[in-house]
Amino acid sequence: MTALKEELKRQIIEVLNLEDITPADIQDEEVLFGEGLGLDSIDALELIVLMDKTYGIKLSDPKKGRDIFQSVETMAAYISENRTK
Amino acid sequence: MKRSVFINGIGAVTAQGVWRPEIFSDAQVIADAITPADQPSYKGLISPGVIRRMSRGMKMGIYAAKQALEEASVTIPDAIVTGTGLGCSEDSDKFLRSLWENEEQFLTPTSFIQSTHNTVAAQIALQLQCKGYNVTYVNGAISFESALLDTLMLLQMGEGDNVLLGGVDEVAEQTYSYLQAGGYIKAGSIHETVKTSVSPGVNYAEGAHFFSMGGHKIASSYGEVVDVVLQNDLEPSEVSSFLQSFIATNDLRPDDMDAVILGYNGDEQDDLFYSAIQLELPAATSLYYKHLSGQFDSCSAFGLAAAAFVMKYQTVPPVLYWNEKNYPKTTWRNILLYNQYQGKDHALVFVRAC
Amino acid sequence: MTGRGVAVTGIGIISSIGNTVEENLQTILAGKHGLSRIANFPTRLQEYIWVGEIKHSNEALSDSLGLTSPHAFTRTALLGACAVRQALESANVQDVCDLRTGLISSTSVGGMDYTERYGMTYLTSSEWHRYIPSHPAGDSTHKIAQYIGIKGLVTTVSTACSSAANAIMMGARLIRSGRLDRVIVGGTDGLSKFTVNGFHALMILADAPCQPFDMHRKGLNLGEGAAYLVLESEEIVQREGKGVLAYLTGYGNANDAFHQTASSENGEGAFLAMEKALAVAQLTPHAIDYVNAHGTATPNNDLSEGRAMQRIFKNTVPPFSSTKPFTGHTLAAAGAIEAVYSILALQQGIIPANLHFDTPMEELDLIPETETQHQSLSHVLSNSFGFGGNCSSLIFSKA
The missing domain is CATH 3.40.47.10 (Thiolase/Chalcone synthase)
Structure with a gap:
């Protein structure tokens, strides 16, 4: 789980071009959208593709993403339960 | 009653760096097939959360826009009008490549969103919170002059006091490689200038040029833009009548022109049009600029900035002279700009010192 | 004008x-x-x-x-x-x-x-x-x-x-x-x-x-x-002595300046575009007989445009419909295709139906025309909005 969370942090930084941020800057429980890391609805769509491409998880409703993408912690939990690759 | 229209502020990111008083004295003549603009630092100008998605065109556009507005002391303009030939090519290329590579799977929307041609004008509106008129023109070599025409109409008809006018085009690897394959851009191994060009194609570059245009003359004003005319298609033999009718419309005679700024780019076919204009204006000093800006669809905006510089400082930087010998002149009042590309998209712009 | x-x-x-x-x-x-x-x-x-x-x-x-x-x-x-x-x-x-x-x-x-x-x-x-x-x-x-x-x-x-x-x-x-x-x-x-x-x-x-x-x-x-x-x-x-199909009497362009793709919740850009178009046409909102809405059917657009219409027309929003179920969203062409439909509406005295409408939005008290209506029209307003907050409205009037 710790490895997955580290991997996720690196992927988030890469796909969202979060310049000047390192995996160590993102806390497991930190809120990703709005306040916290300041991600927005376009980033959510990018994360949906990340889920599909890397973990084989298809999310057809962008609204569902909101709960899953609350934090690295919630993302990792959802991935380990639902991943197909 | 038509109002006069003034260039009150200029901003640019070009192959010669950003807009500054020394831009022409520092200038280096381009001798490469593709020259990216010399980029300033964008830190502090655009917030990290916003800049992370931006292509070069967007960053250059925002920098140039803010520089122009600052010089004219305008916080929020009444309108934003831009021109771009290829739009946000970098994002376009990126989306297209992932479409091909992943066979329509795993596509992310950011590059698609930013591939639309109005992205730069829209981003500037968003950054400035400018809710006014906002239009982008995309028509080859007259993309910028189309925006200039719209700006003139807005200001002349009193539909606003300040209009942010700009032109942006960016180097995008894939798109430029196609233009190179098609022979429009010189081969990468060639190192010729506009003057020494013998091989096919021209030297391309990129840039963003913005002008804070106003209906009132202010302390920072560079000069007045009096008129612009656009024409999609002309033969070299028709250039004379095109010019004469424009000059007559503006109650001028050919001898009234102190200088003519020409779009010479090193292409033999294009030369025919410019030499035809020179013949019509024997008293005007011929200037050129694409040896400094490089060719791209909105590069004629660099020509307008050069004209503004000459009007404001009443001196011609030596690097701009087309001929080696010129009659000495002390005042630069009326200047004509002429640009076209491969016989298409002709524009004449008439500016006057104020 | x-x-x-x-x-x-x-x-x-x-x-x-x-x-x-x-x-x-x-x-x-x-x-x-x-x-x-x-x-x-x-x-x-x-x-x-x-x-x-x-x-x-x-x-x-x-x-x-x-x-x-x-x-x-x-x-x-x-x-x-x-x-x-x-x-x-x-x-x-x-x-x-x-x-x-x-x-x-x-x-x-x-x-x-x-x-x-x-x-x-x-x-x-x-x-x-x-x-x-x-x-x-x-x-x-x-x-x-x-x-x-x-x-x-x-x-x-x-x-x-x-x-x-x-x-x-x-x-x-x-x-x-x-x-x-x-x-x-x-x-x-x-x-x-x-x-x-x-x-x-x-x-x-x-x-x-x-x-x-x-x-x-x-x-x-x-x-x-x-x-x-x-x-x-x-x-x-x-x-x-040319025949005139209609007159273009009003136009307005504004920017929402809210988000790269999404429209603002109160439809600010759309509101400003309609307001400007009415001013150019020298018409009051109640002179508009039909609105050919942008109506893309995305959750975001229709709510934002609906709110903008309620702001400009207050309690008396004129009959409106989106013709996009007929043609799909034709992107850059949409404003012209819908201008043609607006002119046909004036010429023929018709309001095209908003196809496939079933349940009103709970956020708004707005119901589009679900059947073709036949009635004389004098002024039609057509909306077109785009990514980048670009909002434009045109007003066509009977010849």
Whole structure:
């Protein structure tokens, strides 16, 4: 789980071009959208593709993403339960 | 009653760096097939959360826009009008490549969103919170002059006091490689200038040029833009009548022109049009600029900035002279700009010192 | 605006509901949508999305225009030329050079359809190099100008999905300022893999025919098409005794300045565009008899546009409908296609139905017209909004 969370942090930084941020800057429980890391609805769509491409998880409703993408912690939990690759 | 229209502020990111008083004295003549603009630092100008998605065109556009507005002391303009030939090519290329590579799977929307041609004008509106008129023109070599025409109409008809006018085009690897394959851009191994060009194609570059245009003359004003005319298609033999009718419309005679700024780019076919204009204006000093800006669809905006510089400082930087010998002149009042590309998209712009 | 505005003397259109103005009118009166599965090019999305596709191949369009191959007209240019030719016939213009005539076109996709098909071969083979200069958006306009033999002020607007409305506006201003006597204005966009996949990535495409302003709307359907108007000055109309189809009396352009793609919750940009258009037309909101809404059927657009309509019209929102279920969202062409429908509404005294509407949105007390209405109309307002916050409104008035 710790490895997955580290991997996720690196992927988030890469796909969202979060310049000047390192995996160590993102806390497991930190809120990703709005306040916290300041991600927005376009980033959510990018994360949906990340889920599909890397973990084989298809999310057809962008609204569902909101709960899953609350934090690295919630993302990792959802991935380990639902991943197909 | 038509109002006069003034260039009150200029901003640019070009192959010669950003807009500054020394831009022409520092200038280096381009001798490469593709020259990216010399980029300033964008830190502090655009917030990290916003800049992370931006292509070069967007960053250059925002920098140039803010520089122009600052010089004219305008916080929020009444309108934003831009021109771009290829739009946000970098994002376009990126989306297209992932479409091909992943066979329509795993596509992310950011590059698609930013591939639309109005992205730069829209981003500037968003950054400035400018809710006014906002239009982008995309028509080859007259993309910028189309925006200039719209700006003139807005200001002349009193539909606003300040209009942010700009032109942006960016180097995008894939798109430029196609233009190179098609022979429009010189081969990468060639190192010729506009003057020494013998091989096919021209030297391309990129840039963003913005002008804070106003209906009132202010302390920072560079000069007045009096008129612009656009024409999609002309033969070299028709250039004379095109010019004469424009000059007559503006109650001028050919001898009234102190200088003519020409779009010479090193292409033999294009030369025919410019030499035809020179013949019509024997008293005007011929200037050129694409040896400094490089060719791209909105590069004629660099020509307008050069004209503004000459009007404001009443001196011609030596690097701009087309001929080696010129009659000495002390005042630069009326200047004509002429640009076209491969016989298409002709524009004449008439500016006057104020 | 002084006088009665700028005269519309000709219209031309090609869309998924017809190759001519008459065919479009008949399909609207019959209430038949023009949505189907993509057939003109292979795509993974074929079974998942509905589109307003014109069922003619590029070869067939090229033949109907009498073009000789090989040429480098992209689908966007072909559709545009079809609609412009009709518009000129409708305006009874034999010679585009007899007056100071301009062409202001618009497109968002430009020549991307051929770049996506042949681009990967450009570096290794010269076979398809004639399409390299067809890629820029402005090329489609050049091709149309070449086809109709126009020499003069020719340019292209690209403001995403509000493009054609802005081209129409620019044309009207060129006539008002005295720079032109006549101008052909409108927009064209062909469907491409690039655009369908882009909107798919944004997750705003519906997997069923779209339902504008419905509580359960699931997104938009893309479409393709072209439409153009011929605008002429009042002086030319008087001098040549020309028939006038309608007058363009108002126009407004504003930016929402809210988000790269999403519209603001209170529809600020849309509100400002409508407000400006009314001011130019010197009309009060209650003079508007019908609103041809942008109504893309995305959750975001319809709520934002609905709120903007409630702000401008207060408690008396006029009859309104979105005609996008007929044609799909034709992007840069939409503003011109819907301008043609607005003019037909004035001429025929009809309000087109907003197809597939079932349940009102709970956030708004607004119900579109669900059946074709027959009533006399004096002023019609047409909305077009696009990515980047670009919002434009046009007002057409009865001739």
